[in-house]
Amino acid sequence: MTIHYKTPDELVIMREAGRIVAVAHQAMRDAIRPGVTTGELNKLADTVLRDHGATPAFLGYPKHNSPDYPASICASVNEELVHGIPGKRALKEGDIISIDIGSVYQGFVGDSAWTYAVGEVQPAVQRLLEVSEQALWVGIQASVMPHETRDVAMAIQQHVEKHGYSVVREYTGHGVGRKMHEEPQVPNWWPRGRRQRQNWVSYTLRPGMTYALEPMVNAGRPEVRELSDKWTVATRDRSLCTHFEHTIAITAGEPLILTVP
Ligand code: MF3
Ligand code: CO
Numbered sequence: 273m274t275i276h277y278k279t280p281d282e283l284v285i286m287r288e289a290g291r292i293v294a295v296a297h298q299a300m301r302d303a304i305r306p307g308v309t310t311g312e313l314n315k316l317a318d319t320v321l322r323d324h325g326a327t328p329a330f331l332g333y334p335k336h337n338s339p340d341y342p343a344s345i346c347a348s349v350n351e352e353l354v355h356g357i358p359g360k361r362a363l364k365e366g367d368i369i370s371i372d373i374g375s376v377y378q379g380f381v382g383d384s385a386w387t388y389a390v391g392e393v394q395p396a397v398q399r400l401l402e403v404s405e406q407a408l409w410v411g412i413q414a415s416v417m418p419h420e421t422r423d424v425a426m427a428i429q430q431h432v433e434k435h436g437y438s439v440v441r442e443y444t445g446h447g448v449g450r451k452m453h454e455e456p457q458v459p460n461w462w463p464r465g466r467r468q469r470q471n472w473v474s475y476t477l478r479p480g481m482t483y484a485l486e487p488m489v490n491a492g493r494p495e496v497r498e499l500s501d502k503w504t505v506a507t508r509d510r511s512l513c514t515h516f517e518h519t520i521a522i523t524a525g526e527p528l529i530l531t532v533p
Contacts, residue, residue: 273455273473274454274455275447275454275455275456275475275481276447276449276450276454276455277478277479277480277481278449278480278481278482278521279480282380282449283480283482283521283528283530285377285378285379285380286380286381286382286448286449286482286519286521286530287528287530288377288378289326289375289376289377289378289380289381289382289530290375290382290384290519290529290530290531290532291382291530291531291532291533292320292321292324292325292326292375292377292382293321293373293374293375293382293383293384293519293531294384294531294532294533295320295324295533296317296320296321296345296373296375297371297373297384297386297531298533299316299317299320300313300316300317300371300373300386300388301386301388303316304363304369304388304390305363305390305391306362306363306364306365306390306391307362307363308362308363309358309359309360309361309362309363310347310349310356310358310359310360310361310363310369311358311359311360311361313345313347313358313371314343314344314345314347314358317344317345317371317373318331318344318345321344321373321375324375324377325377326375326376326377326382327375327376328344328345328373328374328375328376329374329375329376329381329382329383329452330343330344330345330346330372330373330374330452331343331344333452335502335503337502338502338503339502341355341357341503342357343357343358344373345358345371345372345373346358346370346371346372346385347369347370347371348369348370348372348504348505348506348515349361349363349367349368349369349370350367350368350369350512351506351507351510351511351512351513352370352499352504352505352506352513353370353440353488353490353496353505353506353507353513353515354370354372354385354443354488354505354515355372355503355504355505356370356503356504357501357503357504363390364390365390365391365392366390366391366392366393366394366397367389367390367393368387368388368389368390368393368397368401368512368514369387369388369390370385370386370387370388370513370514370515371385371386371387371388372384372385372515372517373385374452379450380449380450381448381449381450381451381452381519382448382519382530382531383448383452383484383486383517383519383531384484384517384518384519384531385486385515385516385517386515386516386517387401387404387405387514387515387516389401396491397512399435400437400489400491400512400514401514403431403432403435403437403489404432404437404487404489404514404515404516405514405516406431407428407431407432407460407487407489407516408428408485408486408487408516408517408518410427410428410431411424411427411428411445411460411485411487412485412518412520412527412529413427414427414428415477415485415520415522415527416477416522416525416526416527417476417477417478417479417522417524418476418477419476419477420474420475420476420477421456421457421458421459421474421475421477422462422472422474423474424458424477424485425458425459425460425461425462426461426462428460428461428485428487429460429461429462432460432487432489437489437490437491438489438490438492438493438494439460439461439487439488439489439490439494440460440488440489440490440494440496440513441461441494442496442505443460443486443488443505444457444458444459444460444486445457445458445459445460445483445484445485445486445487445517446458446483446484447481447482447483447484448482448483448484448519449482455475456473456475456481456483457473458483458484458485459472460486460487460488477522478522479522479523479524480521480522481521481522482519482520482521482522482530483519483520483522484517484518484519484520485517485518485520486515486516486517487515487516487517488513488514488515489513489514489515490507490509490511490512490513491511491512491513492507492509492510492511492512493507493508493509493511495507495508495509496508496513517531518530518531518532519531
């Protein structure tokens with residue numbers, strides 16, 4: 273178990289890595305409209321990252337028994353949750369799209385995802401977006417000393433379930449630094465049963481810890497499955513789902529949000 277605590281100098285670089293991701297997200301927000309393809313969004317984000325001296329963290333990312341990740345962003349539409357591969361698919365009015373962007377800048381990673389509405393969406397969909405974005409903010413607010421990762425997880429889960437949605441179990445937030453995935457894991461839920469919790473570790477938050485919080489919320493059942501492209505993950509019941517993620521740094525006071533402009 274090795275948590276890499278960042279020095280103030282390293283945090284300055286991570287802040288820039290995060291800022292670049294945020295600028296790419298601004299470009300996504302501006303470009304998302306009916307008719308645009310996920311491949312076009314990928315190209316745009318890739319250009320923004322490189323124009324700012326960063327490289328895309330996801331491109332070529334390895335995964336056991338799958339091809340290396342073939343694009344610079346993940347673009348997951350409607351019932352697709354994460355790791356959707358951009359391509360020829362054109363967005364339609366009323367869709368939602370989760371865009372996940374990772375940068376590497378001077379050796380450090382920034383990682384942030386957001387779910388966007390395409391044009392006007394139904395009120396129930398707008399509600400799903402609002403509650404799941406709030407779940408991220410609840411997790412950020414809970415990311416203060418002397419809390420542990422369990423407190424963050426429980427706060428997120430409670431918020432989501434209180435509103436009648438479900439938290440995806442299979443994926444967690446994660447430490448971020450020179451590598452995209454470092455310790456600690458930061459789950460979005462916490463098992464209630466003693467037996468279920470057996471191998472779960474809760475980490476005490478300390479200044480210099482940097483992690484990505486990324487609640488994944490399903491409108492329906494929590495179960496997900498991987499599609500035949502070996503990357504895209506979608507809800508089993510084909511319900512809509514969301515993904516909101518920021519990379520943050522723990523301090524003696526409020527956490528710093530690294531992936532903002
Ligand atoms: N934000 C995602 C994560 O933290 C992005 C990974 S996509 C991959 O796992 F292609 F790089 F795997
Ligand atoms: Co992440």
